[in-house]
Amino acid sequence: xxxxxxxxxxxxxxxxxxxxxxxxxxxxxxxxxxxxxxxxxxxxxxxxxxxxxxxxxxxxxxxxxxxxxxxxxxxxxxxxxxxxxxxxxxxxxxxxxxxxxxxxxxxxxxxxxxxxxxxxxxxxxxxxxxxxxxxxxxxxxxxxxxxxxxxxxxxxxxxxxxxxxxxxxxxxxxxxxxxxxxxxxxxxxxxxxxxxxxxxxxxxxxxxxxxxxxxxxxxxxxxxxxxxxxxxxxxxxxxxxxxxxxxxxxxxxxxxxxxxxxxxxxxxxxxxxxxxxxxxxxxxxxxxxxxxxxxxxxxxxxxxxxxxxxxxxxxxxxxxxxxxxxxxxxxxxxxxxxxxxxxxxxxxxxxxxxxxxxxxxxxxxxxxxxxxxxxxxx
Numbered sequence: 001x002x003x004x005x006x007x008x009x010x011x012x013x014x015x016x017x018x019x020x021x022x023x024x025x026x027x028x029x030x031x032x033x034x035x036x037x038x039x040x041x042x043x044x045x046x047x048x049x050x051x052x053x054x055x056x057x058x059x060x061x062x063x064x065x066x067x068x069x070x071x072x073x074x075x076x077x078x079x080x081x082x083x084x085x086x087x088x089x090x091x092x093x094x095x096x097x098x099x100x101x102x103x104x105x106x107x108x109x110x111x112x113x114x115x116x117x118x119x120x121x122x123x124x125x126x127x128x129x130x131x132x133x134x135x136x137x138x139x140x141x142x143x144x145x146x147x148x149x150x151x152x153x154x155x156x157x158x159x160x161x162x163x164x165x166x167x168x169x170x171x172x173x174x175x176x177x178x179x180x181x182x183x184x185x186x187x188x189x190x191x192x193x194x195x196x197x198x199x200x201x202x203x204x205x206x207x208x209x210x211x212x213x214x215x216x217x218x219x220x221x222x223x224x225x226x227x228x229x230x231x232x233x234x235x236x237x238x239x240x241x242x243x244x245x246x247x248x249x250x251x252x253x254x255x256x257x258x259x260x261x262x263x264x265x266x267x268x269x270x271x272x273x274x275x276x277x278x279x280x281x282x283x284x285x286x287x288x289x290x291x292x293x294x295x296x297x298x299x300x301x302x303x304x305x306x307x308x309x310x311x312x313x314x315x316x317x318x319x320x321x322x323x324x325x326x327x328x329x330x331x332x333x334x335x336x337x338x339x340x341x342x343x344x345x346x347x348x349x350x351x352x353x354x355x356x357x358x359x360x361x362x363x364x365x366x367x368x369x370x371x372x373x374x375x376x377x378x
Contacts, residue, residue: 032099034088034191034215036065041092046070047085054079059207071209074197082203083196088215089189095131096124096187102217107155112148112210119144120192121162125180128173139189140180141168148210159185191215269297270305281321282345288314322346323359330368337364
């Protein structure tokens, strides 16, 4: 290959790869994980209605890199809405995170009792909210109720299903919906899960639980990235065809010739082992050591080749063959079971019967009876 051709080849091969950068970045940034916590600046905490003089309790709040377990009991008190809740603060350093490109949330939950969760996406609203945990109630509350079922594992929720309740406008910021404007989710501060008692039903002070494996915000795949990926795939398909056709043209002509037959050394060894086992499987003294002495293949090599070929040890293979022959003799002869065990290489008929049942799930006598029964039914 001439130098100029090499340079052209490398340019056509690698320069288009620069276009893959935006495609790859789009794929990498398609999801923002709330849990498992990938961003070390994201953290969570569990709280109860104790801050409003309630008596509800969190019985278990443990988590690791794969899941978190949450158990709680809602209890009656002077507080009108018994509840417990989990807050996922999205960033310790930045005041908020831009999730405006996300269109849906996935939540994976298992081992859940039947219950309702009120989900909140809380955002900073300029002119209405204050930053800092103690001012969390001034954040814009966008809520959506999620009903859990013990039989469901993954929940997908469109972000446009979240809505800001009227009480937030009236009680927290004292501004109208028109004054605040439409939610954009450009300044998301936290994601909350509230477990609140519905005052329309009697409160049962019982243990509720769930195990959460994933909470994530997702962006749709951009059309521009799909088109760009399609262009790159098409380009490299054409490039590959062109390169291969060029190689065929440059291939030197050779006369026809007879190809030599190929027999791998490994296959020859395996064939010798098979032939030996075929003739000596019913030898009570058969072993890899004896095989090594008679055909000259080391016992370690014998074990390795049999394991690779049959996924069995040498002893397991011999026993499988013996049991298969025992089944034939049980079907086709009237030899006693003790005689069959000796014929196929077992010195101990009790061990033979035990091994037969272990492999076939039935005793030798039971097998023979089953065969006879099948013939009589036929």
